[in-house]
Amino acid sequence: MRDALWAALKTVNDPELHRDLVSLGMIERAEVEGGVAQVKVNLTTPACPLKGQIEGDVRSAVLGVPGIQDVVVTFGAMVRTGGQPALPGVKHVLLVGSGKGGVGKSSVAVNLAAALARDGARVGLLDADVYGPSVAHMLGRSAERVTANAERKMQPLEAHGLRFLSMANLSPAGQALVWRGPMLHSAIQQFLKDAAWGDLDYLIVDLPPGTGDVQLSLTQTIQVTGAVIVTTPQDVALIDAARAVDMFRKASVPVLGVIENMSYFVAPDTGLTYDIFGRGGAQKLGGLPLLGEVPLDLEVRKDADAGAPAVLAHPDSAAAQALTGVARTLAGRVSVQALSHLPDQLPVV
Template identity: 50%
Template sequence: MSPSISEGVVLSALRRVQDPDLHADVVTLGFVRDVSIDGARVAFTLELTTPACPARGLLERQAREAVLAVPGVEDVRVRLTARVRAAGAAPGEAPQIRNTVAVSSGKGGVGKSTVAVNLALALAQTGARVGLLDADVYGPNVPMMIGARGLPGMFQNRIVPVAAHGLRLISIGFFVPAEEAAILRGPMLSSTIKQFLFEVEWGELDYLVIDLPPGTGDAQLTISQVIPLTGAVMVTTPQAVALHDVRKGVAMFRQLDVPLLGIVENMSWLTCPHGDRLPVFGQGGGRRLAEEFGVPLLAELPYDAATQQGGDTGRPVVVAAPESAQAHAFRLLAGQVAARVSIQALKPLPTIR
């Protein structure tokens, strides 16, 4: 006679499966749901913290193997789902936004907006509900880079974001003609950003990616003070000048109690026609910076002509060339960012006073 299989025995086996990012077992984390037992067959759901979970394949395999090791179990079916948790309390005026991720840089020209656009798209491609807020009001490049045009609509006195490639996005670039400059003093800039945060009908979002202007100015201060930021991603090149300015950005976010999710080193190298890597802007700067501040190096992205051309033509690389190495790199970055956001969801966000 085969031994009886109980839900308690199954859960006990699953307690041996650890999430590598959250450092706890899947039962304690509340991932295991809907356990059903039919003779020698066991089925259950693993509800992960994000559809972009970089460890989803590993967790599924380990969970199946753990339950198959239970005496009497002959077949295991694992259903993977995801529910993005909110990191800290949602802001009162935007309760449907679960997590806010700021993409920032110490200086211009490091590819911050390119990273923000492709990161948001890569997250959306996993099935997450994603918005993209272009807060770089003096250089609103997101509409051009993502190929979105037209004036956002209005519904019940609220702005309807533009939809493109599965994203909901807003930018001052939709309201200002391309040949004109957005000339805004500090209070007007702050008012515009608040309007984009609280007067746009975002709907339910798992992630709102915010493309900040470079530097440490009014936009960063306004966003950090009016909405709880889940965390910031700092974009740099390996160049010493860029690294110098990133340190100032990191210091600003720490002063504002905004968690730093990690560093993205862009334009890390150029791949020559014969396959060698040429470190045009230096080498290892992003890694050294991450080690200095004790945060992850989320990605090292090579300079890629197709990525640049995609931004110029409104066809981001993760959409135009989803099977390319560069698109794969952005999807890995999205997984890393989502994992760091999930870690933040386990602890409350600080209150800025």
């Protein structure tokens, strides 16, 4: 019966990877006792957007095996890389960029990181917007200072289940940094290579707006898994977002998709929807996948000022649910990209 069970599992495909769970090495355990099958599936990310579909497909396939009356499906997760890790212990570096300021890039980056951490991933967040750091404030840790560990490496701070570094925790509050390119490059190098990030599934990098020195330093320093572009729907934002897309492509950084922020507004008193900045403009960005539309929501701003990401403070709000969906979709795309470079048959765990 065990052979029949494994044969049934081999008919179940991962919905995103379009390969069966057995050849992908995602089945950690499959055994039958007393007519009950026990199956443990190791997902490619804790934030798998299609976990429910996988569970349903496994149950359907296994219950078709003669002699099996029930199946118990449990899940683990193992984020994989398509090659060498970007940094020691860091599996994926994901850049969050925009062509211009004011599109909510930092709040999106913070909420993506918090959503992935809440789902069980090990997440770091690097505030690379050196001139205008805001991540520490949005996480409620702007008063804390970064220290060094015994190996004289910067020790990332912790908040809401994730690790982060920001210039706001290294320089006096309100002090302007008047730095030229070489100093920015040195700072980015230190944030990446002289920090004790530990073991991370994802390091989310909140970039400054535009296409400047920080972006170039990052893409030239480490192997980046991919970038996402945050934009609002109106043409003036899309014009600059297209420039950011072009920059990443020239730097050979895969653009995993676009997030349309402030996509629409739902009036709390009437429930009517208003497209304040237009809607659907992100779909014009060179055929890039749309990772999600995030509504304009007052709670997101309030939560950011209070130092609590909206996905944690108000998880049932429309914006928080949209951001959670974006995070899971992004994690799925990272898995697809990583596993597309792996051999057809992986060893069974």
